[in-house]
Amino acid sequence: MQPPFHPLSELFEQLGLDAGEDDIEAFIDRHSPLPSEVALSDAPFWNENQRRFLRESLAEDADWAEAVDHLDARLRD
Template sequence: MEITGFHSLNDLFAQLGLDADDAAIEAFLEHHHLSGQQHLSEAPFWSEGQRRFLEEAFLNDSDWCEAVDELDTLLRH
């Protein structure tokens, strides 16, 4: 059975226009972090388009929410 509406972290990176292979994602996570109560979309390392996509995915409870939440969590470690 196929789950509709599910996007992986790799899919999210591709959607954001970033390298989406596992090694590139690991490197991104090593070099980027969120602090305290900083919202994911407010991080200084996003372009305007990336920031808007992340904000809208969260606000609209889109099918990207799980991947966006996962990225948020990973950037806080």
Template sequence: MQAGYHTLNDLFAQLGLRSDDRAIEEFLGKHHLDGEDKLFHARFWNESQRKFLHDAILEDSDWCEVVDELDALLRH
């Protein structure tokens, strides 16, 4: 793995969620974001997950690209 590159599976593991492909598909099937809702404001995150997602974007960390990907996937 390249330095600074994280997959969706890595992100789910970092968030303490099941990170296999099937679990991610199930998660995306059950959770959605509407309109201008911020990813980290979603009610399905716990406080530590919310903080991680918020900080990843705010600090433009090496996680921000995959966090943006998750945001987009939750809007479909």
């Protein structure tokens, strides 16, 4: 069975952030570029719950991992 695909809007909702297309683009514009030496979950703009969710999503290769990777890539452009 294929894991569900979560778009960035759902990831933002999961993180407790505004999830409209304009909100997502504004967030990425505001926080880009994220330096290559900073792990996404260690970025200073997350709260502790958000950090934990991002770390666990990647460590467990959870359903959210693909969306987290996508956000990571967008923040590094």
